[in-house]
Amino acid sequence: MIIRAAIRSDLGAILRLLRDLGDATHAQSGTVRMSSAAVRAWTRIESDPDRSVLVAESRGQIIGTLDLIVVANLTHDAQPWAIIENVVVDAGCRRRGIGRALIEDALDRAARAGCYKIELLSHEDQHDAHGFYKAMGFAYSAEGFRRYL
Numbered sequence: 001m002i003i004r005a006a007i008r009s010d011l012g013a014i015l016r017l018l019r020d021l022g023d024a025t026h027a028q029s030g031t032v033r034m035s036s037a038a039v040r041a042w043t044r045i046e047s048d049p050d051r052s053v054l055v056a057e058s059r060g061q062i063i064g065t066l067d068l069i070v071v072a073n074l075t076h077d078a079q080p081w082a083i084i085e086n087v088v089v090d091a092g093c094r095r096r097g098i099g100r101a102l103i104e105d106a107l108d109r110a111a112r113a114g115c116y117k118i119e120l121l122s123h124e125d126q127h128d129a130h131g132f133y134k135a136m137g138f139a140y141s142a143e144g145f146r147r148y149l
Contacts (some may be wrong), residue, residue: 010053054066
């Protein structure tokens with residue numbers, strides 16, 4: 001297995017994985033709908049030097065993904081911080097160290113970018129994920145709020 005930055009040809013596989021997050025961009029037949037909105041979003045993502053979509057690849061198959069965003073900052077001596085989003089490992093490949101490898105790669109990239117912290121949010125119902133994140137050294141440190149627009 002390798003962890004690498006995603007490329008445009010990975011988009012379909014990434015969208016397939018994101019189905020597990022309840023993303024509504026997929027057809028009910030289980031096939032991935034490559035919408036023009038997704039392609040436009042990917043174009044923006046791949047041109048952003050502060051954003052990395054990582055993939056875990058094994059035997060030519062994308063089996064995990066993670067989105068890392070480095071955020072410019074005015075506090076902490078202008079050191080950036082990072083956020084991890086959209087962590088997904090293929091259901092048939094879980095508990096094999098793939099999520100750990102993705103997180104470790106993201107932590108390394110954030111450290112190399114000079115980030116002083118890295119954050120992630122996980123839905124309150126994802127108890128297994130919470131245990132995993134704690135095992136990776138993340139601490140529960142804030143109460144989160146959202147407002148959907």
